[in-house]
Amino acid sequence: MASDTAQKKSYAQFLLPAVMGAALLYFIVMAKGAIFPFILSAALAYVLNPLISYFEVRGIKRGYAVVGLYLSVGAVLSIGVYLMLHFLSYDIESLQKYWPTYAERLQAYVTDMNTRMVANYPFLAKLGLAAKLQHLLEMVPQLLLSLLPALTLLFIIPFVTFFLLVGGSAIIDYLLDHLPSRHAELILHVASRIDGSLGNYLRGILTEAFVIFLIAFTGLMLMDLNYAAVIAVLIGFSSLIPYLGAIVGALLSSVVAYLQFGAILPIIKILAFFTGIRFFDDWFLQPYIMKKAVDLNPAVILLALMAGAEIGGIWGIVFSIPVTCILKELLQIAVELQETEFRWKPKPEPTRISIPYT
Amino acid sequence: MGILNLLNTIYDEEILAKLDFLKGINLFEGIKKRQLIHVLESLQERTYLKGETIFAQGDIGRALFIVSSGKIALSRLDAAAQKAEVIAEVNPGEFFGEMALLEEMPRTATATAAEDTKVFMLFKIKLDSLLFSRPKIGVVVASQLARILSARLRALLEKPAEN
Numbered sequence: 159m160a161s162d163t164a165q166k167k168s169y170a171q172f173l174l175p176a177v178m179g180a181a182l183l184y185f186i187v188m189a190k191g192a193i194f195p196f197i198l199s200a201a202l203a204y205v206l207n208p209l210i211s212y213f214e215v216r217g218i219k220r221g222y223a224v225v226g227l228y229l230s231v232g233a234v235l236s237i238g239v240y241l242m243l244h245f246l247s248y249d250i251e252s253l254q255k256y257w258p259t260y261a262e263r264l265q266a267y268v269t270d271m272n273t274r275m276v277a278n279y280p281f282l283a284k285l286g287l288a289a290k291l292q293h294l295l296e297m298v299p300q301l302l303l304s305l306l307p308a309l310t311l312l313f314i315i316p317f318v319t320f321f322l323l324v325g326g327s328a329i330i331d332y333l334l335d336h337l338p339s340r341h342a343e344l345i346l347h348v349a350s351r352i353d354g355s356l357g358n359y360l361r362g363i364l365t366e367a368f369v370i371f372l373i374a375f376t377g378l379m380l381m382d383l384n385y386a387a388v389i390a391v392l393i394g395f396s397s398l399i400p401y402l403g404a405i406v407g408a409l410l411s412s413v414v415a416y417l418q419f420g421a422i423l424p425i426i427k428i429l430a431f432f433t434g435i436r437f438f439d440d441w442f443l444q445p446y447i448m449k450k451a452v453d454l455n456p457a458v459i460l461l462a463l464m465a466g467a468e469i470g471g472i473w474g475i476v477f478s479i480p481v482t483c484i485l486k487e488l489l490q491i492a493v494e495l496q497e498t499e500f501r502w503k504p505k506p507e508p509t510r511i512s513i514p515y516t
Numbered sequence: 517m518g519i520l521n522l523l524n525t526i527y528d529e530e531i532l533a534k535l536d537f538l539k540g541i542n543l544f545e546g547i548k549k550r551q552l553i554h555v556l557e558s559l560q561e562r563t564y565l566k567g568e569t570i571f572a573q574g575d576i577g578r579a580l581f582i583v584s585s586g587k588i589a590l591s592r593l594d595a596a597a598q599k600a601e602v603i604a605e606v607n608p609g610e611f612f613g614e615m616a617l618l619e620e621m622p623r624t625a626t627a628t629a630a631e632d633t634k635v636f637m638l639f640k641i642k643l644d645s646l647l648f649s650r651p652k653i654g655v656v657v658a659s660q661l662a663r664i665l666s667a668r669l670r671a672l673l674e675k676p677a678e679n
Contacts, residue, residue, distance in 0.1 A: 215556050217531040334560075339568035339629075343637070346560055347578040350639055498576040498620060509619065515669050 194473070195311055199318035201480075203326055205360050210323055224323045228316075242387060253385060260417045265292060348491055356483045362447040363479070367397035369443060370435060374407055377431050383411060384418050399463060399475055401456075404439070408432035454482060531556075538636075540609055541582060542664060546656045554650050555657075558642040564588075564629040573626045577616030579637040583608050586633025590625045605630065614661060617643050 186193055206227070213223035337345050371394030378386035389410050397403030408429055415424040454462075459479065466478025538544055538552050547555065561584075564570055570581065573593055581588070588606040593599070603625060606612050612627060617640050647654030 211557065214528070215531060215553050217527050219526060219528045222526045331561075335563050339564055339570065340572065342562060343571055343575075343577075343579050346562075346637065347639055347641070350560070350641055354641065354645065515673055 203322035570627040582636040587630040
């Protein structure tokens with residue numbers, strides 16, 4: 159009887175957290191659009207936190223460290239963004255003006271190619287490639303303009319991140335102090351393992367994307383290619399997804415080079431430049447920047463990207479690699495725990511030495 | 517005067533106190549105060565309430581615990597008598613569980629908070645990272661750790677002779 163009551167009590171203690179968890183999940187599903195900037199802010203706060211901790215352990219109070227970071231990074235970014243917008247606004251204006259001409263040339267090229275191909279392979283006529291391309295080309299300016307509302311995120315995210323950085327550590331400390339004491343060591347061990355590989359991955363990939371953006375921008379400017387700023391920004395963002403940066407860069411730049419110069423040599427130069435970026439990234443950037451991050455097999459990356467796209471579209475792609483990092487680390491930890499905590503395997507043997515202490 | 521006041525407002529005295537505390541820990545003897553900042557970065561703080569179990573005998577160890585304030589009781593279960601016996605008390609400035617930094621093996625005793633206790637935890641994974649990223653600190657910690665373990669082993673061997 160007493161054991162029945164104890165069991166009921168032990169079930170009851172999970173009731174409130176379970177109800178609260180379900181309510182939270184429901185809220186997240188219902189308000190996912192509104193929550194999204196907060197998820198991005200939390201990710202940014204997580205990436206920036208080591209910088210704040212750097213000053214914090216050197217005696218600067220957290221609030222002042224965050225304000226200092228915002229003022230200094232804000233000043234540098236403002237100049238950078240001002241310059242970028244200056245270039246971008248010129249590029250976008252120019253693109254709007256010249257787009258019909260470019261579209262006409264591209265369409266003429268594809269129509270010509272299509273006619274020749276249909277002549278050789280009549281079944282291709284059924285695909286209606288020319289009509290599809292025309293529709294696509296008409297959509298491009300609209301598509302570019304539709305990206306502008308996403309710029310509001312640039313104001314919301316730093317705002318939310320500021321408050322997460324200032325108050326976030328207190329929440330984490332509260333949660334840490336309220337972990338079940340007996341399991342705190344194990345939970346913190348798992349958390350620091352995930353933090354180690356995920357944090358290094360995120361910081362690494364952001365640095366990598368920024369370096370690739372700078373190289374691409376400088377290189378394309380030197381090649382005197384139109385829309386260098388727009389292309390470099392797109393390359394920077396697409397570099398957040400492994401392997402995509404150089405592919406996007408090579409494709410976009412080749413199309414722009416064809417439209418601008420109408421010759422094959424600039425395209426070859428551009429392809430060589432992006433091949434160079436790819437090798438520089440593989441041989442120098444990644445081994446140096448990502449040496450402490452979790453090592454993911456390219457096939458796993460591809461699977462993660464495809465699954466991410468299937469589940470969450472473009473943002474699914476962006477978050478697929480960090481989530482895969484967490485899953486890989488959890489899998490490794492689970493295997494280790496199997497050997498230690500769960501005892502499914504024989505206990506690890508301590509090191510034994512036959513020579514006595516002398 | 518104004519600048520001094522401003523500095524006082526910005527500067528966190530608690531950090532200075534923590535660094536002073538770490539300076540007095542045996543394990544970090546020989547590490548310069550400036551370098552102790554990196555050690556502090558690797559530590560995790562947590563408060564255990566009186567009576568809470570930090571780890572139990574047989575659990576796999578993954579961290580070393582430094583007592584900052586309060587008191588920890590270490591007890592060992594006597595297999596024959598099926599009774600736990602307190603074998604040591606750990607006071608502020610002392611540490612326990614250092615074997616976890618060398619190998620992830622079962623704990624040989626149970627640690628319980630004898631009063632509300634604040635501890636710093638140094639996880640093996642953090643120490644490993646410190647060893648590679650700050651070898652100067654790593655060498656000192658590793659050498660101190662070896663010295664402490666040797667002292668404990670010597671004490672264990674000399675114990676029967678004392679009795």
